[in-house]
Amino acid sequence: MKKYAAWFLCASVAALPVSSFARAPKAVTPPAPPPFTDSDTTFAENATEVNTFEIEISQLATAQAKRQKVKDLAADLVKQHTDNQNKLSALALQHGLELNKDMSTDEQQIIDRLKTEKGHRFDRDYLDIQAQAHSDALAMFQNEAESASDPDLKSYASATADATQAHLNDALKLGAKKPTTTH
Numbered sequence: 817m818k819k820y821a822a823w824f825l826c827a828s829v830a831a832l833p834v835s836s837f838a839r840a841p842k843a844v845t846p847p848a849p850p851p852f853t854d855s856d857t858t859f860a861e862n863a864t865e866v867n868t869f870e871i872e873i874s875q876l877a878t879a880q881a882k883r884q885k886v887k888d889l890a891a892d893l894v895k896q897h898t899d900n901q902n903k904l905s906a907l908a909l910q911h912g913l914e915l916n917k918d919m920s921t922d923e924q925q926i927i928d929r930l931k932t933e934k935g936h937r938f939d940r941d942y943l944d945i946q947a948q949a950h951s952d953a954l955a956m957f958q959n960e961a962e963s964a965s966d967p968d969l970k971s972y973a974s975a976t977a978d979a980t981q982a983h984l985n986d987a988l989k990l991g992a993k994k995p996t997t998t999h
Contacts, residue, residue: 819896820972821925825879832879834878846855848910848911848912849910849911849966849968849998850909850911850963851911852913852966852969853881853965853966854964855911855965856964856965856966856969857966858966859915859956859960859969859973860904860907860908860915861915861916862956862968863904863953863956863974863976864901864904864905864915864916864917865918865919865920866949866953866956867897867898867900867901867966868901868917868918868919869896869902869920869923869926869927869949870893870897870949871893871894871897871898871901872923873923873926873927873930873942873946874889874890874891874893874894874897875943876890876927876930876931877890877893877938877942878890878894878928878932880902880931880933880934880938881933881938881939881942882934882936882938882939882988883936883939883991886939886943886990888940889946889986889987889990890942892986895958896979897982899918900976900979904970904972906971907972909967911966918924922988925937929971930945932943940991940992941986941994942989943987943990943991944993945993946983946984946992947973947984947987947988947992947993947995948986948995948996950980950981950983950984950987950995951984951995952995953980954977954980954981954984957973957976957977957980958973958977960973961973961977963972971989
């Protein structure tokens with residue numbers, strides 16, 4: 817009897833690792849999110865253009881602005897818009913969308929014109945551009961926060977609208993003229 821008990825005990829112990837492997841659940845990879853709707857795709861592309869423009873023009877301002885407060889704002893905008901674009905790019909990639917980071921011809925012309933300016937004139941024009949650009953972008957982000965089909969994109973747009981409002985306020989505090997309404 818002891819012989820059978822010892823044999824049973826050995827067989828049970830030997831079977832333990834096998835049975836625990838048999839019960840281990842398979843790791844299930846969640847399915848990829850569906851592609852963005854046309855409207856969400858258009859928003860992501862436009863937001864990328866906004867971020868790219870803000871990064872480029874603010875990098876210029878960190879080097880060319882006269883007032884330290886303008887340089888500080890520009891450095892903050894470079895960091896925040898870079899972080900913002902990284903989040904948007906990652907979100908878009910999850911939906912199979914690779915975003916093109918090119919600026920429009922109009923935006924490139926604005927930067928080229930600003931490159932020729934110096935001193936207080938540069939600061940004034942940079943701040944005015946920031947106020948207008950952030951005012952225009954604010955409307956876009958608020959609209960997407962209300963109407964996005966994708967919940968993650970809706971959350972992104974809402975958070976970005978708040979940051980955009982703060983950037984607009986910062987530009988106005990530093991002396992930008994009040995933007996014209998284009999929406």
